[in-house]
Amino acid sequence: MDSGIECTLSKFADDTKLCGVVNTLEGRDAIQRDLDRLERWACTNRMKFNKAKCKVLHVGWRNPKHDYRLGEEWIESSPKEKDLGVLIDEKLNMSRQCALAAQKANHVLGCIKRGVASRSREVILPLYSALVRPHLEYCIQLWGPQYRRDIELLEASPEEGHEADWRAGAPLL
Incomplete structure (x- = not known):
């Protein structure tokens, strides 16, 4: 295993985030399962996500930068995100x-x-x-x-x- 930090943060709406270590395919699959579960929950409760606001921030050294989808749509990757007024980039450089x-x-x-x-x-x-x-x-x-x-x-x-x-x-x- 590589000792580098590899994490993906998926951001939804204004305050919902999914995060996980993705240095293996199992990690990638776990995040995708969580996204699928979130999509099913939204459909069951007749709620819609504004998928245009959903982003994936790939954080860490040697991150494989996997692609994820929410329902049928692929989630866009972003090099930086602002959350609660704090700007965070993929290298965690402040x-x-x-x-x-x-x-x-x-x-x-x-x-x-x-x-x-x-x-x-x-x-x-x-x-x-x-x-x-x-x-x-x-x-x-x-x-x-x-x-x-x-x-x-x-x-x-x-x-x-x-x-x-x-x-x-x-x-x-």
């Missing part, structure tokens, strides 16, 4: 998530800069804590930065060239 979080935080900081005349610590710090930090801390236990470049991106001074304006505030992380 660099893109870090970039998105920094971008959102800097956008909010720009809005504060344009909309608030005062630069005093008493004004900026509560705004930063309430409006900026949540973008940086949302689900950080899951996507916490691992690479130095991601950490530096999140710790970088907001809107380069305006450091003096934000000296009363706090660094991003």
Whole structure:
């Protein structure tokens, strides 16, 4: 057996997920059986899946990337998926998530800069804590930065060239 992680995550609707290890044909068949069972349940209960929203995310090293179907339709494969606001790609690399979080935080900081005349610590710090930090801390236990470049991106001074304006505030992380 290969020691690499091989997993397939199938996402349905907004919150239904099937996951399994697929380093063997039995693993692939188990996921397909679960999909068939899900389709039968939907038919029995006269419910329809929006199959266009169903995706398969193949995760891991040397993943065989099997094809799956829901009913008669093949499920599209996706290189990345966003779930609960967290972007996950097939390599489990969170660099893109870090970039998105920094971008959102800097956008909010720009809005504060344009909309608030005062630069005093008493004004900026509560705004930063309430409006900026949540973008940086949302689900950080899951996507916490691992690479130095991601950490530096999140710790970088907001809107380069305006450091003096934000000296009363706090660094991003």
